[in-house]
Amino acid sequence: MVTNYFQFFFILTIGFYYLIDKTEESIRPRYMETIEESLNDTTHVLSAIVEEKLKTNPRDRFHLKELVQQIFRFPFENVHKRTFEAKIYSLLKSNADIQMYVTDEKGIVIFDSEKYREGLDYSKYNDVYLTLKGKYGVRSSKMSDSEKEGALFIASPIRYESDIIGVLTVVKPKIGVIPFIEEAKNKFWRICLLVASSIAIVFSLLAYISFRPILRLSQYVNSLRNKDKKPFPKLGIKELNDLGKEVDQLVLELEGKKYVESYVQTLTHEIKSPLSSILASVELIQTHPKEIDRLAKTIDAEGKRIQKLIDQLLELSSIEGKNSIELNDTIELIPFLEEVIMRFAIELERKSLQITRVFPATPVLIKGNGYYLQMVFENLFRNSIEFANTNDNITVEVETTNPLLTKFVIRDQGQTIPDFALPKITEKFFSLPRPASNRKSSGLGLSIVKEILDLHQSEMKIQNLNPKGVEVSIFFAKL
CATH class of the missing domain: 1.10.287 (Helix Hairpins)
Incomplete structure (x- = not known):
């Protein structure tokens, strides 16, 4: 058992390391995605400025180079001269490193914030090439052979009416982002080391506390398998005590094959x-x-x-066989019930039964699984119809007065349930004879209802009415 413990701890350690290693690898892409999203907004804002100028003076579309030089030359010269101190978390930034260039509709650079690109043909670069094609223009590449990290290039079109007459690209050198990524990685590893140490300490402590009781429980289960009659040991831990008793009971049930029989x-x-x-x-x-x-x-x-x-x-x-089901459907209860009632129109007409509806004026919403709740209501309606007498009245009611619960009620005027049968009414295969045919059903309908309501964490209450009839109530949690 000790060997199994260390094997499990070793596997857990490997798994934890793999998880944090993969998470650490994702930090850089996530940062770059954030930068790309911000640059995308920036380039569209700058393109919009140029387009607004074109709207003011349409002739400038023939002089795009002079226009963008006029708009951006002095602001970029000014920002390159500017120094500042901006403490962003634990890192200090002192200058702006963002760059920008503009090309014409042929991909020739007509403005460059750094000046050295002007006149170059950038029509084959992805940022310009894709944007001129009407697609999202982005690329990540080096600005020079001496750089290791390169830069991120995000482009947006400059449009006049429906035509693309130029491309504006914003450039962010990655070297300015690297310190933030490294700081995030260092912080991540510090936190992971602290968490891993805490988990190791707690895990070892719990293993020490649990080791002896688990060993005793294992020996007891072994004795059950070998059919040795040994008394149940004192384990000292309530949860393990309960587990051992459940195992004991399970063995007895399996031996007797009660469920299968x-x-x-x-x-x-x-x-x-x-x-x-x-x-x-x-x-x-x-x-x-x-x-x-x-x-x-x-x-x-x-x-x-x-x-x-x-x-x-x-x-x-x-x-x-289910421990849980999906409860993601938002159900408007009153139309849902009306649809179920419609399915029994022929049976209601055959027995001349009347349906009295007591519904609130406002919509009633519940959360659950629509497929299984349909089975619940259909089984309840079918039972009421089968036990009702000809010309009886069946009442369907929805109450919302309780601030926490929505109450569904169905009442019939048929036979009452005998006292001996009330505690067994939801048991599998238990059934009472129908008044019309004096024959029993399979006895599974209310068992299905109870199982579904348990999965919905909803309560069902069945009681007799005076002088005759039965009332079934279901309580659903309000949204």
Whole structure:
């Protein structure tokens, strides 16, 4: 066990180092992306200044060189002479290093803040070439052979009406950004070292505290596997104590195969009746061909009964296997309920049932999973319809008076639930006979409802009404 601990700690250390190394590598690109975004804004502002001048005097488009020289020559000469002291975090900046040049529509430099580029053909450089093509012009390259870091070039078009008549490029030497990147990296590594040291200390302390109880628990589990009857040890840590008892209980349940037997026995019992009916109907068809229509309906009904049971078992097993589901849907509850009610229009009409709606005037929003909540409401409506008597009234109500909860209520006037059945009503395979047919259902509907509501962290309350009927309430957290 000690060996496993050190192996785990070694893997954790390697993983942590890999994480911080990759994060450290991303610092430089993130800084460059930030600089690029700022330069992009800057170059568009400067282009806009030139375009505004062109709007004032359209003839200047034929004299673009003189115009940009007039706008930018003196400001750049002034800023190059200017010195200042700007403490940016822990670094001191004393001069502006931003540069700029402008080319005409052929890519020839007509203005350069540094003067040495004027007259050169920059039409093949990406910043100018792409911008003249109407694309985003950017490049990263050296300004001279002596430089190691180079610079970032961001361009924007100078337009007159819909035509591109020039390109304005802002240049930021990377050497001015490097000190900030290095300072950020140093700070990052200092923090990582502090965090790593803290994690190592805490991890070692927890391992020391947990080692002996875990060893005892491991020996106890071993004894369970070997079927040695040993008393549960005193572990001294509540969480491990609880874990050990859960393991003990799990072993007992697995040995008894309670869960599997329950499913298999109930499924066998539920399918046996409709299957017998189908087989009997097939035999009668052979001897009484005139009864084929009636017997075919019986086969169809029993087949659908088996299909429904299998579908519900699959739905329940899929939900039981989930620890969580996505609850990202914002549901407007009242239209959602109206849509569910519409699906039962035929059943409501067949039994002459009336729906009374008690809804607030304002929209009611809840957060959840629309697919699973539809299953909840459909199961509840189906139960109310099946247990209601002909000409009964079913009430659907939404209450929003509680500041924290939205309450959904459905009431019917059918049979009350016997006292012995109330605690079992949401258990799998437990069902009461329907008043119309005196037949039981699969007993899975309310189990599915409860599982879904548990995943939504919502509470369901079922109670009998006086003198008859049942009320089901669900409480959803408000948005």
